[in-house]
Each structure stands twice: as structure tokens, then as C-alpha cells.
Amino acid sequence: MSQGESALELAAKRLESAIHVLEQRLGQKLRDAGAEMGGLFDQDRAKLAAELDQARARERELEEAGAQASVALGRAIQEIRAALNGQEA
Structure with missing residues (x-):
């Protein structure tokens, strides 16, 4: 059973690593999108x-x-008015 546990632990570590990489990439995408949107807002404001x-x-x-x-x-x-007054006179 120790081999099954180590395989499970290894899979959990790989999953944690993949989640960490995904979080980093997502964070970068959000920063990039925020910078782009900020530039668009500046253009719109101008x-x-x-x-x-x-x-x-x-x-x-x-x-x-x-x-x-x-x-x-x-x-x-x-x-x-002047013309009308002149005609009446």
C-alpha cells in the first residue's frame, strides 16, 4: 500500500504544481488585460x-x-415700427 500512497502523493504534487502554473498564467493574463483596458480607457477619456x-x-x-x-x-x-409709424403720420 505504500506504493499506492506514494503514487497518490505524486499525483497530488503534480496537480498542485499544475494549479500553481495555471494561477500564474491567469494572473499574468489578468494583468495584461488590465493594462490593455487601462490604455483603452485613457484613449476613450482623451x-x-x-x-x-x-x-x-x-x-x-x-x-x-x-x-x-x-x-x-x-x-x-x-x-x-418706424415704417408703420411713418405711414400713419
Whole structure:
């Protein structure tokens, strides 16, 4: 029976060794995936920041265009009122 026990012990040691190697490889894969994902997150963050800057610039352009349109509309209203008042007189 001592031979059966030593074969069992040998199989258990081989299993422990295989599990250890598997854990090491899995850990490395997780570290690699984490590094890759971190790089992707950095790229996404940079892309979003650039898009936000563009959106803010566009917002400023639209606000300026809106202000100019408001001024032009105000002038047009004044001209129309003046024309109407001139016709009545």
C-alpha cells in the first residue's frame, strides 16, 4: 500500500504544481488585460475630452450667432415700427 500512497502523493504534487502554473498564467493574463483596458480607457477619456472641447466651441459659436440674430431681429422690429409709424403720420 505504500506504493499506492506514494503514487497518490505524486499525483497530488503534480496537480498542485499544475494549479500553481495555471494561477500564474491567469494572473499574468489578468494583468495584461488590465493594462490593455487601462490604455483603452485613457484613449476613450482623451477622445471624450476632445469631443467636449469641440462641443463647447460649437456652443460658443451658436450663442454668438444667436446674439447676432437677436440684434438683427431687434433692428428689423424697430425699422418695421418706424415704417408703420411713418405711414400713419
